[in-house]
Amino acid sequence: MALNLGSVNGVEVRRLTAPEARQWIDGLAAVLVDCVRGGASVSYLAPFSHGEARAVFEGVVAEVERAQRILLAAFVDGMLVGTVQVVHALPPNQPHRGDVAKLLVLRSARRQGVGQRLMERVEVEARSEGKTLLVLDTVTGDAAERLYERLGWTKTGVIPSYALYPDGRPCDTTVFWKQLPAQS
Ligand SMILES: CC(C)(COP(=O)(O)OP(=O)(O)OC[C@H]1O[C@@H](n2cnc3c(N)ncnc32)[C@H](O)[C@@H]1OP(=O)(O)O)[C@@H](O)C(=O)NCCC(=O)NCCS
Numbered sequence: 145m146a147l148n149l150g151s152v153n154g155v156e157v158r159r160l161t162a163p164e165a166r167q168w169i170d171g172l173a174a175v176l177v178d179c180v181r182g183g184a185s186v187s188y189l190a191p192f193s194h195g196e197a198r199a200v201f202e203g204v205v206a207e208v209e210r211a212q213r214i215l216l217a218a219f220v221d222g223m224l225v226g227t228v229q230v231v232h233a234l235p236p237n238q239p240h241r242g243d244v245a246k247l248l249v250l251r252s253a254r255r256q257g258v259g260q261r262l263m264e265r266v267e268v269e270a271r272s273e274g275k276t277l278l279v280l281d282t283v284t285g286d287a288a289e290r291l292y293e294r295l296g297w298t299k300t301g302v303i304p305s306y307a308l309y310p311d312g313r314p315c316d317t318t319v320f321w322k323q324l325p326a327q328s
Pocket residue numbers: 179184185186245246247248249250253254255256257258259260261280281282283286287288290291
């Protein structure tokens with residue numbers, strides 16, 4: 145059943161500290177499992193358990209703790225419905241760049257602006273870390289690709305058969321970048 149968010153104003157997006165992320169780890173894992181079960185190509189193959197997803201986020205939390213990764217979560221009525229990350233610890237010659245990863249929204253909460261809200265906040269948080277260039281890749285032809293184009297990301301190109309869907313079929317990947325204004 146679809147969650148009715150009413151309006152995007154009903155969505156709260158927060159940057160999680162490591163202790164907060166630990167507190168929300170089951171909610172984060174549930175979103176990842178739901179996306180993989182829904183067929184999203186987000187690094188993992190089926191079958192993919194809640195325990196495996198928790199282990200993934202334990203690794204993410206450790207990087208948040210070491211200030212290597214930004215973790216955002218979207219909430220509706222106290223329920224975690226979406227998440228996204230920015231890897232900001234990159235090689236010394238790319239201090240201005242961040243990699244956006246794992247934009248994930250529960251299937252029941254989609255098409256109501258949660259993904260857009262998360263991506264808008266990504267830019268704010270990345271800028272607060274001094275980032276002026278963001279890069280990401282996504283499955284070619286999916287909702288995420290339309291979202292990034294709508295939000296002004298530039299498409300670099302398509303890499304054929306870059307990754308696999310959870311069921312093992314190959315999928316093409318589109319690489320995007322976005323320049324952020326430097327903070328005044
Ligand atoms: C990609 C993803 C994060 C988008 O999340 P979302 O919350 O549905 O995103 P939005 O609601 O902002 O936008 C999605 C669509 O809903 C539409 N929409 C947004 N608000 C709406 C509203 N109030 N009423 C009707 N439609 C709405 C948008 O126009 C967009 O339409 P489009 O797909 O035709 O372009 C989600 O589909 C997902 O988790 N996919 C699986 C994981 C994945 O592929 N992640 C990307 C990895 S890089």
